[in-house]
Amino acid sequence: MLRPVSSLCLSPSVKLKLVRAGFQFTTDLLHLRPGQLSAEAGVSQQEALQVLQAASADAAGGGVTALELLQKEAELKSIVTFSSQLDEALGGGVPVGKTTEICGAPGAGKTQLCLQLAVDVQVPRCFGGVEGHVIYVDTEGSFLLQRVVDMAAAAVRHCSLLAEDEEQRVAMETFTVETILSNIFLVRCRDYVELLAELHLLADFLSARPKVRLLVVDSVAFPFRRLLDELSQRTRLLNGVAQHLITMATSQHIAVVITNQMTTRLRGGQSQLVPALGESWGHAPTIRLLLHWEGPRRLATIFKSPSHMDTTVQYQITADGFRDTEQPELPQSKRRQT
C-alpha cells in the first residue's frame, strides 16, 4: 500500500520540498536517516526527524485484525446507569472507548444521567464497576453539588447492601461519598473558546491521571448555539470538537458522554423536535440517546447505534438518581422525594 508523502500531516512547505526532491511515497523515506534526508531534501534536521517519525508511524499503524479489535473491546467495560432496562438496551451500559450523546428537551433528565454516570463510573470492580475517575466539563453551570451528594450517598447505600464477601466489604471502606467527590474533576467553561482550550489540554490531564475513565461534556450545544450567525465557522469548530472527542475516547480508552439540546425543525409545514447542532454533528457520537416525555412517562430511546436495535425503555428520576420504574404498568414516573 503506497501512501503519497503529500498526504502526511506535515507543514506544506516541508511537503513541497520532499516532493521536489523526488520523494513520492512514504516507502521512499523509510530507509533514510534524518541527516541524509535533511541533506537530500534541503529541510532542517528537526523537520527531517518529524518527517521520518510521521512516515514510520504510518507504516507501523498498518492495521489490526477484527479479532484483535473484538478482544480489545471485550476488555473495555461499560459504565452501568443504575437503570437495568437502559443498561440492557445499551448492552451493559455506557460503553468505554466510545462517544455517547444524550439529547433531550429541558427537564428531560440529561444532566441527571450525566451526574449519575459520574458517580457510577466509580463503582468498585468487585461490584462489576469500572472503578475509574471522571472529568466533568460543565458549560451550563448546572453541576450542582447538592445533587451529586444525593446520588453518591444513594450509590454507596446501594453497594453496601449488596456487599457479601470479604473483598466487597474491603472495597466498601474506600467507596464513600467523600472519595466519590474527590474523584470527580470539574471544569467550568463559559464559552466555546474555553471549551476548545479545555479539550486541547485534556490529553495532558488524562496522561497525568490515568484512572480517568469518563469524560462528560454537559452540554456541547449550550456554548455553540450562540454562534447562530456564523454557521460555517460553527460547523468547522464542531467538527474539530467531534474529532477531539473521538480521538480521546478511542486512544485513551475512556467513555465520552456529551449532551445536546433539542430544536424545532420545520419541514413541509410540520414542526418536529430534532437534536440541535445540525446534521453533520449527528455523525460524531457512536450512540445517540434521546430522553423524552410521553404523557406522564419518562422514556429513553436509542436512535443511533451500530450495535443495538432501536429500543425505548422507561425510566424515572428519584431522589436517589436515575432508576428503573418499579412498576412499568403503572403510569407514574414523577420524581418523588423519599
Add this chain to the structure above:
Amino acid sequence: MNWDQLELSPRITAAVRRAKLKSVREVLCFSSLDLQRLTGLSLSDVQQLLTVTASACRRRPPVTALQLQRGECPGIESGLRLSVGCPVLDQLLRGGLPVGGVTELSGESGAGKTQLALQLCLSVQYPPQHGGLSSGALYICTEDSFPIKRLQQLIREQSSLRSDVPPSLISSLHFSDHIYIEHTADLDSLQVCLSRRAPLLLAQGLVRLLVVDSVAALFRSEFQADDWLERNRQMLTFSSALHHLSQEFTTPVLCINQVTDVFNQSNNISGPSSSSVSPALGLAWANQVMVRLMMRRLQETVVTGDQSSILRRLEVVFAPHLPRDGRDAAVWREGIRGVGKSD
C-alpha cells in the same frame, strides 16, 4: 495581544506575528493543520503553541467536587442559595435560588410572580446566616411600572414576615436604598442595561440579585410571527448576557415569564403538567433556563386574622437539583408565604 507574555520560543512568537493572529481566542479557533499553513511552523511547534494558548485561556485547572464542597475554590460556587424568606418555600427549593444560573418563574397574570420577586429583593439584603447575600438587587422592569407602593408596604411589614431575624437587624437595614430599578421599554435599552450598568453594579458589590420582569413582554411585542429567526438570535444574545453575569459574579438571576395556552395537552415536551398553560417563548428560551418554576392560582381562599388570600401553588417544573414538586402559598400583607407543612 502581547504574545511575549506567553511562554513561547521567540521563533514561534515571530511566526504568529507574521501570520497576523490577533488573539489567543483566534488561535484556538483554528485547527492545527490550518495553523501550520498560516504560520509555516512544524506540527510540534503548532502543538506547543496550542497548549500554551489553551493554558492562557483557561481560568483554573480542574477542581474536584470535594474541594468544591469544602469551599476551597473561590469563583465556583455550588452550595450557596438565596432564601425566598419563607421556610416552606425554601424547603421546596432546597434553600432558595442557586447563585449561578438563570431561574425562571412563570405564571398567569395575578399568580404572584412579582410578589415573589419583590420579596427576593428584600431577602437578598440580609446577611448570609439569615439566607441573604448582604447585597442589593437590580430590578429590570419591561412591561409595567415598578410597584413601589407594594415594596414600601413589604418593607414596613418585614418584621412580621421574618420573625426569625432579630428586629434590631431588620431596622438597621435600609431596604429601599439597595434596590436599583431600571425601566427598559425595548430590547436595545435592555441590552445597554445588561452590558453596561448591570456589570458595574455587580462589580462594585452593590447588587447580587438580578430580576427581569418580564422577559416575555419584549420578545412578544417586538417581533412578528415570521421574524422567529431574528427573535431567536436576540433571545440567545440576551440569555447569554444573563448567563455571563450570573457566572461571572456568582449572582442569582430571576426571569419572570408569561404563559401561553397549550392546545395539545398530550404532546407536552416538558412532561406532565397540572395546568393548561406553559411558559412563553418556546424551546429556544427553555434551553437557556436552568431552574424553571411555575406559579398558578387555585380556587380556594385562605384566611388568617383579618386577611384573606387566594391560594396559589408554586411548582418546580425542572431543575438539576430539585424533584418535581410543589407547595401551596398565599400572598399576605407582609409577603408571600407557603401554606401548611414545613419542617
